[in-house]
Structures are given as structure tokens and as C-alpha cells.
Amino acid sequence: MQFVIYAMQLPLLSILYSSSDTVQDRDYFFDNYTRPRTPIACVIQRTRRGAAYLDDPQTRHIAQPGEAILFQHGEDTRYGIPEDSELPYENQWVCISGEAAPELLRGLISHTGRKLSMPDGSRASRLLQTIIEHYQQRSFEDRFHESTLAYTLLMACFRLSDTESTPLDIARQSQEYILSNYHRPFSQQDMAAHIGISREHISRRFKEAYGVSPGQYCCQFRMTRAKDLLSISYAPISEIARQCGFADANSFTRAFKQCYGISPREMKDRSSHTQNIQ
Template sequence: MTQSPEPVELRPGLLVVPVQRQVLDDVVPAAAEHCVLVNVGRPYRLLETLDSRQQATTGLPGDVAVVPAGAEFAVRTRDGAPQDVSTLVVAVAPQLLDEALSAAGSHRTAGPAPVVGARSPAVATLARLLEAGLDDTSGLGRLMLESTGLALVAALARDHTTARTPTTAAPAGLSRGQLERVLRRVEDDLAGPLSVGELAALAAVSEFHFSRQFRLATGASPHQYVLSRRLARARQLLTATDLPIAVVAARCGFADQSHLTRHVRRALGTTPAALRAAGRGA
């Protein structure tokens, strides 16, 4: 039986879908996007055909296939019996891959190389993080997914394309005006989702340029910075107001009280209630 969950759009041009299915003899039609497939289940034994080349694969957990846009991908079992396969599929628009290379100061000379049954540690690790975070629908959860997805695209560009580096230097950090616009939006909308795409649009740069330049300007990734500001606002509200902890969580962009508690404990080694009591000298 095949399970076909709805794709999760991390941002335009970047989709993730977990697929659990029985494979016998399947053809995956050519797509307009580059597709990265990562085995997140048990080992399998398949014959995989990509770019007119057939390869017998023993799919270990974490094995990666990269199917370039426009390529047809076919799989069939070696023994003729159906096999259960669990795969995380990440669809990447070619333009997004080009943006990643451009942000790094490189130019693509070819699309991603077609590959099946490969060990690609960075891609596999990031795919696992995506899979683990798909159920977190909070604003911070979505921001983490988007950042992880963009990191996977960067790993795809680095490890699975041939690129050349121009003589011109990569862009420096954000200008003072760009940074002020972004930081002001963060402070004004801590309860909102604050996606990387939205913040990059404020700075008028691509997501890849933005993440790199923001780290140069602040020393933190967009996700790390937003989380730190949300925790600072929560601490202020806990110690200076009598708002219920659940309300504080909502006003600071956390999904609920337990979500706030988890991040406070991780960052500060305490709980919101204990933080409130300590702030009042209790």
C-alpha cells in the first residue's frame, strides 16, 4: 500500500514529502525540479535506473539518490517481490539551486550529477532533521524546517554539482539600513512566523545571501537570533507582568506553554515558573 501525504512547502521552490510505499516495478516521471531521495527506513535491495544506467543498490538507511530535473527514474526489486521503502523526498527548483551557488560566489557549470545508492553525509543528516521536524507546526518549527531545507540545498550544491568560483569576492554582510529593517521587524512581530523568506525580502536579497550576510552581521543564524529575542521577550514578560505563562508563550511566538518551557529549559536550565519566581525574589 502506498501512503501519499501532502507535500510540505518550506518556501517557494522547496518541497518535502515523506513517502512510505511498497515498491515492485515503478517509474517516477521526469519532473521540473531536482529531487533528492533519502532512505529513512529499513535497508532494501533494488535495481535503480537513472540516466540510462542501471545499478543494483543495497539501500542502507541514509543512502541518497539525486535525480536531476528532467530525468526519469525507475526502480524494481531484485527478486520480484514487493519491498517496503520509506523515503524522504526533497524537491528543489533549479532556480533555488542556482541561488545557493550564486550566494556562495560560485556559478553552476552543470546541474546536480545523477546518482543512486550514494553516501552523502551532509544531505542525509539534514534530511533526517527535516523528517524529525515535520510535525512541529509552530512558528519556530516552520522556521527551523525552512532553514534546514535551505541548508540541504546548499549541501546539494556543494556535494553534487560541479561549480567554478569567480574571481570576484562573495558579498559582505548586510548594510546598516538592511539590518535595521530586519531587526525592527523581528522585534515588532515576535509572535508571528518570521520566515527566512520574509526577512530576506525586507533586506532585498535572496534567502541564501540573507542567511550568510545575517550571520556575518550578527554572529547568529536567523533562526538562532529570532529564538534568542523570543526568549528575551518571554523572560521580560515573565518577570515584569502577571500574564499567564501560556499567554506569554503565545505573545513570544511559541506554540504553547510546553513549547516555551522546553526552550527556556534548554537555553537557561530552568522553567518559566522558576524564572518568574527568581525574578521576583521569591
């Protein structure tokens, strides 16, 4: 209950837009001062190929591949493609809104500057890709899941200046992928492709760190989440199955019964009976 109270007091962030773009037009240009100030729009835009510039009243910042520019709609900044830069310009970006977003962005800019190093494989770049995938697939679990990913990305950006040269642990990357994607079906090959390491290497490192394979860890997490939902949610079993990453209720029922020895329906009925007694 205490966690729920804290979560309700914390201002929620939302993902207004998020995407990956390929730009072939050298006239690509935006003046943030002329863009709408509402809703709040704080942007992290990462270069994947080519380059982008961001002009503020003091200087021009050039973002090469693996670097990001930081800005807010309505402020006195402009961005585009440098004249001497090769095309295409490829980027990834997220537009974050919410009461706390401007202050967090100002703090990040104060800490890192308008240009942020966000190399391939960094936690921040992986979180950005995860947000893009969730946004495009409309697969955020709820507002809290969406807000948590936005906060986590911003915090990862704060840490980049201290950790960008530290090798990232493969087991931790795999765990983060599972926790961000457990609510949808995915294969270990999908995870390996996302992280950029072979499935066999991931499995070996994961088992060394957590004592189980990535598949077993994901199944255990889904079962724990399903048990919680069956205890507190009025949603039908088919919807709970979907929220826990199962393609259909039948496969969910088989996995749940194998784990707990009873069916999801029996678990739901037991929870309902207990609540009625209370």
C-alpha cells in the first residue's frame, strides 16, 4: 500500500511521440521557438548515422553517431543537418511530457550540456530503443509502465558521463530486456538480436549470474506477475494471459498449472473467496 501511495504522489511522465527516422532532405530544419509550448515536449534525439546540429543562443552543438541533442519545444533553439554532413541522417528520438519533464531536462542539460554521449550498447540507448518499440506497438502495460520507462531513461542519461566507458554486463542487459518485455511474446533470438550478442553467450552469462536460464527467469517472472493479477484484478483470464506475454489462454493455463499445481481459474476463485470472507 505504501508503494502505491508513493507512486500516486510521483508526477507521471508520458511518451508523446517516439520513433526512428531516416532523413534524405538537407532542408530538414526545426525552430523550437515557434513550436507549441503545450503539451510540454522535452526531446532526446540520438544520431545513428550522419550528423545533426542544435543551435542555442551561445553555440552550435554537433551530434555525431552515438551522440544525442537535448531540447524542449518552445525554447530558443533550432536544429537541422550541417551543410557538410553526409546523407542520410538517421536518428532515434523520444518526446517526453509531464509536469516534472522540464525540470528533469534542465537538470540533465546542466549536468551534461546540450549534447550527450549515448554510445551503442549503453543502457540509455537500449532504453530509448525499448521505448520506441513500445510506443510503435502501443504495448505499454499502463501509465505507470510508460512513466517508469521515461524516468529510467532520464536517469540513465544522467549516469552516462560516469559509466559510458564501463563495459555493460550482458546478464543485466538480458534481465532488463525481460523485465521490459515480459508482457509480450518474444524469443531468446529476439533478445539476442536486440542486445547484439549470440543467444548461447547470453544464456551462459545469464545462468552464471542468476542460476537459471533467461527462459526460466522470464517464465518465473510471468508466473509471479500472473499470480498477483489473478489475486487483485477483475480482468478475465484471457486478458491476464495477454498481459503476461502469452499468446492465448490455453498456453497460459498449462504453464500456470505446471508452476503452481492449480489452474488460473482455481487461483482466481480462491482469491475471490478470500476477499469475500474479509
